[in-house]
Amino acid sequence: CAGCGRSIMDQEYLGIQKTDKKWHIQCLRCYDCNEPLDKDQSCYVKQGNIFCRTDYFNRFGSIKCPTCNSGISPKEHVMKAREYAYHCSCFICHTCNRLLKTGEEFAMRGCKLYCKEHFQSITSDHRHSHHSNKDNSGENHDSSNSNDITDEHGRSKRIRTSFKQPQLRTMKTYFALNHNPDSKDLKQLSIKTGLNKRVLQVWFQNARAKYRRSI
Structure with missing residues (x-):
């Protein structure tokens, strides 16, 4: 057995195509999570180690979720915003960690997501900071600069600043x-x-x- 090193006496055992290695049923486990792979229809071999689908793409996937920085499986359901793809469970507000629902407006700064409430809060704080730090010339701010606020389809609206x-x-x-x-x-x-x-x-x-x- 490639897992425990002991002889395989059982009538049933597990093997992986393109390798000559064999495992006891209970010994074929994911290198990262140590979960048994006997019920999985597929597993992945990389650098001599065996991985379940989730951990393989977390380590080696070419598309990374910006929230958790883990890979995304090609068949995995994702949430998309602009050029970014997120795990569905990672589509959360950067401030309050609340899961953003389908149909809900949200905003982005870089790849960070914000619910509408917290985005308006941070832009309000930003405007307040500008007013607090203005010079002694007495000059006020006026309209209108903008930040992007985006719905779940990636469509952008404009939020006025100054x-x-x-x-x-x-x-x-x-x-x-x-x-x-x-x-x-x-x-x-x-x-x-x-x-x-x-x-x-x-x-x-x-x-x-x-x-x-x-x-």
Whole structure:
């Protein structure tokens, strides 16, 4: 027996295809969890060790769940958000560890998931921190930057945050000259304001829509 090293006297024993090794029925066990494999229809051999399906993909699976960092089996049911795949049991809020239900809105920061309540809480804390640390010039924040909030189908909505007044002044001044800046203009504005091009693009789209409504 490859498990215990003793002779196999039983009429029934277990073997694995493509190996010449044999086991007592009770001796064929997963290397990681030590659970018997006699009732499993398949097991996996890697680096000379025997694994159950779950532990094999946890160790060697090419797709990793961002929450637990374990592999995902090809036939396993998963929850998907953006480019990430999660074990169903790992689709939880990063703050409260509550399992997110199908149909429930949730938000993402990187690969971390948040229920709507806790995402709004951390974005509120973030805005409060900006107000607390503003300089002595007395300049207030104004709209509108955004974070992604995502439903269970991976569709994104936008949550408004804030711009600083100097950023708004720069954008409004440029908008008075050119309603539709090209990529080069957006790059220069990005350097001046410290905002990324995508945020600037959205602001100018909104500004154009507002301008058309006012005509």
